Amino acid sequence: MNPTQGAASTLPSHVDPARVLDFDMFGLKAVDGEYQKAIYPYTRPGSPEIFWTRANGGHWVLTKADDIEFAMTNPKIFSASKMFVPREKNPNPPLTPLMIDPPDHAKYKAMMAPAFAPKSVQKLGEGARQIAIELIEGFKARGECEFIHEFAESLPIDVFMNMVDLPKSDKPMLMEIGEQHVRPLTPQHHIDSMTQLQAYALQKVKERRANPGDDLISHLTRCELNGKPLDDHALVGMVVLLLVAGLDTVAAAMGFFARFLAIEVGHRKQLIADPGLIPKAVEELMRRYAIATAGRILVQDHDFKGVAMKAGDMVIMPTVAVSFDESRFDDPLKVDFTRNASGHAAFSRGVHTCVGSMLARTELRIFMEEWLARIPEFRIKPGFELQISSGTVSGIRKLPLEWSVG
Numbered sequence: 012m013n014p015t016q017g018a019a020s021t022l023p024s025h026v027d028p029a030r031v032l033d034f035d036m037f038g039l040k041a042v043d044g045e046y047q048k049a050i051y052p053y054t055r056p057g058s059p060e061i062f063w064t065r066a067n068g069g070h071w072v073l074t075k076a077d078d079i080e081f082a083m084t085n086p087k088i089f090s091a092s093k094m095f096v097p098r099e100k101n102p103n104p105p106l107t108p109l110m111i112d113p114p115d116h117a118k119y120k121a122m123m124a125p126a127f128a129p130k131s132v133q134k135l136g137e138g139a140r141q142i143a144i145e146l147i148e149g150f151k152a153r154g155e156c157e158f159i160h161e162f163a164e165s166l167p168i169d170v171f172m173n174m175v176d177l178p179k180s181d182k183p184m185l186m187e188i189g190e191q192h193v194r195p196l197t198p199q200h201h202i203d204s205m206t207q208l209q210a211y212a213l214q215k216v217k218e219r220r221a222n223p224g225d226d227l228i229s230h231l232t233r234c235e236l237n238g239k240p241l242d243d244h245a246l247v248g249m250v251v252l253l254l255v256a257g258l259d260t261v262a263a264a265m266g267f268f269a270r271f272l273a274i275e276v277g278h279r280k281q282l283i284a285d286p287g288l289i290p291k292a293v294e295e296l297m298r299r300y301a302i303a304t305a306g307r308i309l310v311q312d313h314d315f316k317g318v319a320m321k322a323g324d325m326v327i328m329p330t331v332a333v334s335f336d337e338s339r340f341d342d343p344l345k346v347d348f349t350r351n352a353s354g355h356a357a358f359s360r361g362v363h364t365c366v367g368s369m370l371a372r373t374e375l376r377i378f379m380e381e382w383l384a385r386i387p388e389f390r391i392k393p394g395f396e397l398q399i400s401s402g403t404v405s406g407i408r409k410l411p412l413e414w415s416v417g
């Protein structure tokens with residue numbers, strides 16, 4: 012059961028019934044083991060470019076690159092103050108700066124920025140490489156692993172815990188709450204996990220106020236907004252965002268990358284022969300396997316290419332729809348490590364462009380470098396049928412891999 016699935020909503024009078032499709036962003040079924048191919052048909056000619064779904068409270072879905080970029084870069088029409096569907100499920104305190112519009116947005120983002128500057132990311136990357144090597148060496152001799160839990164979820168959480176200086180003993184608890192947040196068994200689990208994350212964040216904020224260090228949370232407690240220190244409410248919004256934005260996203264992307272490399276032997280061999288191609292491969296795989304779906308609320312009525320939208324309407328934008336737009340990318344389903352993939356929107360566009368994108372790219376590059384150097388031949392366990400969880404961040408639930416030992 013999904014936390015946000017609900018009874019189909021009634022159709023608002025301004026929505027043309029010809030523009031209504033059946034689309035539950037939390038209930039998409041994998042096509043060929045992919046979430047992305049479940050989105051693909053909605054981006055094809057013949058499918059309405061802008062459509063409405065009755066699911067999850069009723070909302071618009073944008074499927075064209077130009078339209079998605081317009082919504083992402085025009086916050087006076089498409090506000091980020093509510094970005095999750097159904098509308099009433101948006102967290103309070105708001106995830107900050109993600110759910111803050113300009114002009115205040117820039118002030119909060121500037122507070123976070125030093126932690127994600129190239130020098131800081133380089134340092135985090137060195138730690139990430141060590142962690143990646145230890146994880147791989149830990150299971151290599153076994154000839155198998157469950158990739159999502161044993162590697163993809165573990166690496167980003169360790170990197171993140173270093174960044175904010177959290178005790179290693181909190182890792183199992185954070186992984187469990189994260190799991191409940193992303194793959195809740197009931198709607199209540201989802202709500203409970205957010206409450207737990209907020210309580211955890213508040214506890215850490217209080218600890219760092221009392222005992223500051225040189226980690227990111229301590230830095231944030233020293234920041235000021237309009238001449239005053241940030242209050243607990245704002246700080247909790249920031250710390251919770253870092254917890255949810257930095258962990259599951261990297262894990263989800265890594266899952267799709269590993270699945271691709273396990274299946275596509277030719278591409279894998281290409282990278283083993285020329286590891287210098289890995290940064291371009293990261294970009295191309297981020298394009299082809301974009302996992303995030305952004306959301307906005309209309310704060311004024313808007314005629315969007317002849318489609319009447321009303322203030323209060325919610326809009327969602329699967330970022331992979333940009334990747335599949337043929338006006339941007341030829342043969343968009345094809346993975347080509349030599350193409351220029353930089354026009355994707357996997358990390359969003361506009362003011363909310365992901366502040367952690369350089370760190371994410373670094374973790375993904377390190378995963379490919381260290382994994383392919385140690386386990387060049389591997390496959391998905393035969394007979395295993397992949398299941399995905401689709402939502403704000405879509406991922407693979409389990410990915411059992413195996414390889415020959417000796």
Ligand code: HEM
Pocket residue numbers: 083091094107108109110120123171252253256257258260261264302303305306330356357358359360362363364365366367368370371
């Ligand atoms: C593959 C990994 C990642 C993906 C695909 C991703 C994707 C995104 C997207 C799409 C947004 C903007 C959403 C919107 O416009 O509504 C975003 C924002 C953000 N991300 Fe990431 N992200 C990733 C990794 C990370 C990491 C590692 C961190 C930090 C540890 C992070 C922290 C943030 C923050 C703080 C924001 C808010 C930025 C703002 O509002 O200005 N992300 N991310």
